[in-house]
Amino acid sequence: MGSDSVRGIDRRRLLGWGGLAAAGVVAAGAPLADARPGHAAPAPTGSGIPPDARPGGAYDRYVAGLAAEDRFSGVVMLSHRGRTVLSRSYGMADEEKGIRNHEGVAFNLSSAGKPFGAVAVMQLVQRGEVNLWDTVxxxxxxxxxxxxxxxTIHHLLSGTSGLNTPEEDLRRVFQSREEVREFYEQWARRSKPVAPPGTPTHHAGAEVAIPALIVEAVTGMTYWDYVEEHVFRRCGMTGTAFYTRPQWLTDEHIAHSYMRQADGSRVDAVRNLDKGSPDPYQLGKNPGRNFIDPPGDGGFATAPDLVRFAHALGDGTVLDRPYAEVLTAAKMPHPPQVGGRNGRAATADASFGAYSMPVGIVEGQWVIGRAGVNPGSVASWNIYPDTGWVGVILGNHDDDVPFQEIVQRETQAVLGRGAGG
Known part of the structure; x- marks a missing residue:
């Protein structure tokens, strides 16, 4: 399963995605505003676009500086009410072939793709084929x-199942979709209860794998096929898919993930399956060894497609509005978290667990989104429903990337609270 950690930083704390409190009544909701042009989201003050979010503004200059220092390779995008305000691409998608990163390149999502599975389950709930209180x-x-x-399904989606899943075999090289699916089905079945249901379980793998199995059991489709047809295609996400390793190797529209090695070199993960990450949180892992990302996890997406996904959540395209609001509503509060190397407070002023993602209140506004990290890649998408903003960060390097700080700078820029510089 995708990891939320890189370079010693606990990514679960990036947006408050730590232990969830006990399952219970839904707390304060995070209603999704429609971010399309002409729809009623209150505009930011002044001209409508904070100076730090504009081309040439503080956020743009900050990311450009990281890229110039070889500390960021990828794409960043800011969209306001359906209009792209900032789009920048840096570095190489495939160094061997000389292909540069651009808006049309898909990046590995790792845990940032997990909410797709929750959307799939909520579609079945909306259709009356699944109940959130049903048990496994x-x-x-x-x-x-x-x-x-x-x-229950609610326990799984809210991260309060009380389950613990065995460690994955990170060194196994898979050769087919069928092999991946069989392995992770058996892996999920080896889950063990370590606490009563309703207890926070810190992002247990079973809470991702079991809902994917339920989607398959109810629909008769593989998880990958169901999500591609009923989530990606419905949202118009034409560059997003659960690509296989052969596609990753040959498709010029998929960014290769470059892992920093202990000797200081960078290696292309998908072309060097014998190499793994030296990061102690992902020791030995190489995402290219999975023939396809495990059911419920990962996938590849472009920045514009993640903006489309955000809009589809808000306008009723992928879920009816009430069910989208159930998906993103705050379930239970997270305890205060401290993140980053220098001990600064985490991004959210108040953080809560929703279904397969955190939501938070920052500067009095809701922020909904998900981040993920794999060896050689970083990914984040955030929805700011109160003001109609969407921010995306996708990268294909994993070393020296101040990922948490990039996300914080994005948030400061769109909320008009930039640090300048």
Missing amino acids: GTYLTGFAEEIAEQV
Whole structure:
């Protein structure tokens, strides 16, 4: 499964995605404003576009400076009410072929792709085919009785299942979709309850894998096919997919992930399956070894497609508005977190767990989104529904990338609270 950690920083704390409090009544909601032109989201003060969010503004200059120092390779995008305000691309998508990063390049999402699975489940809830209070055993066999009869879909999506999943075999090289699916199905079935359902379980892998299995059991489709057809295509995300390793190797529109090695060199992950990350949080991992990302996790997306996904959540395209609001509504509060190398407070003033993603209140505004990190890649998408902004950060280097700070700078820029410089 995709990781939320890189270079010793706990990515679960990036946007408050730490342990979720016990499952219970939905707390204050995070309603999604329609971000399309002409729809009623209050505009930022002044001219409508904060100076730091404009081309040539503080955020633009900050990312350009990182790229000039070889500390960022990828794409950043800011969109306001459906209009692209800032789009910048830096570095190489494929150094061997001399292909540069650009808006049409898809990047590995890691954990930033996990909310797609929650959307898929909520579509089944909307259609009356699944209930959030149903237990795992309602749809799946082969799980221990204490899981099958006590853990609900709500527990899984809200990160309060009380389950622990065994460590993955990070060094295995998979050769087919079928092999990946079989391995992760058996991996999910080896989950063990370590606390009563309703207990925060810190991003357990089972909470991603089991809902994907339920989607397959209910629809009769593979998780990948269902999400591509009913989420990506419905949202108009034509450059987004669960690409396979052969596609990653040959398609010029997929960014290769470059991992920094212990000796200081960078290697192309997908062309060097014998190499792995030296990061202690992902030791030995190489995302290219998975023939395809595990069900419920990852995928590849372009920056414009993630903006389209954000709009589709807000305008009823992918889920009816009430169900989208259930998806993103704050369930339970996260405890105060401290993140970053220098101990500064985490991004959100107040952070909550929603379904497969954190939501937070920053400077009095809701922020909805998800971040993820794999060896050789970083990804983040944020929705600012109160003012109609969407921000995307996609990168294909994993070393010396001040990822948390980039996200914070994005937030400061769109909220008009920039640090300048």
